[in-house]
Amino acid sequence: MKEVALYIAAGVVYIALGVAIPELLFSWIEGAVYLLLAVWVLPALLGRRS
């Protein structure tokens, strides 16, 4: 459930960014990097700190 919430939150932010800066929506690579940062790298870094 926590994982699904993380993906939904990442999606909401990505959609908001995409609507504001549509250029972002053209790049699959940027989308991929964003998703990896949002659901893997950042949670792992935060988990290490706490």
Add this chain to the structure above:
Amino acid sequence: MSWVAHDAEPYVIQKHLGRRIAFVPLLIGSYAPDLATKWFVYGIGAFGVELKADNPAQFHRGYPGAGFTHSLTFGVVVAAVIFLIWRSRIWAVSFLIGQWAHALTDALDTLGAMLLFPFTTDLFSLGAWAYAGQTGRYVDAGAYFSGLGFVWDGFWLAWAVLSWRVLTRAYFRETIMVADPFWRRAAEYLPETALVAIYRISFFYGTCRWIAWLIWAHVVRSFAFDFSWGGPKWVDAVQSNEVNASGCSCPSCCSASPKLALSLAVAAAGRISARRARGGAASTSRSPRDGPNAR
């Protein structure tokens, strides 16, 4: 062209084929026809130099141009190369299915695709929504997300959502990793969370883009919805016959392609019937020693 269907289709196909398919080549196949050509259709500028096809529609789907990437034959040829290099039937078949899904989906717009190239340069088109790649990325986005194109994408996204089990970790462990050694090798370097995220990227990207473009086209901008066949009518759509007409119309091309296609079709039909006849003969010539239960 389709903006999101190529992201969602692989997950639906994955759901139906399970371990008989490998996801990575399936996804690569689904993107392959546009992978090296789309940037030149819309144009790209750097250091004051603008690179763009003179006739984007012709370049994207036609001949002469890169339209051969949208043919069913292209999928077969690349799949054969994959098989010859890696000796992996599952990788070859998966690529083929993904590429065919892309080509057939693109045949739904007004421009269509040269599905049977090189046997014919005719573009097969159902004409459901307007092809407007030549108008530039933003007008194209506005047009696509105002007509039946985004409905088609929505259909695939809904189907992918209904197939949600393919997105779970359990499915990833039990099916995706088992079917394709790529993931087992990647698991030596990356944790499972990262691998699952990589596997889900296209679904995430497609879903978010679909929602974001809809909001952009109808809330931020005010493109008008038009669900008529071949619409929206307010955009200057390219029709398949416009690109067909600009193809090579010399007598040798006009006469050679249909003849070549017919010859190959007859040869293929002959092979299939010969194989069937051999199979039938084998099944009827069983030894009595096979016993009454032998089939």
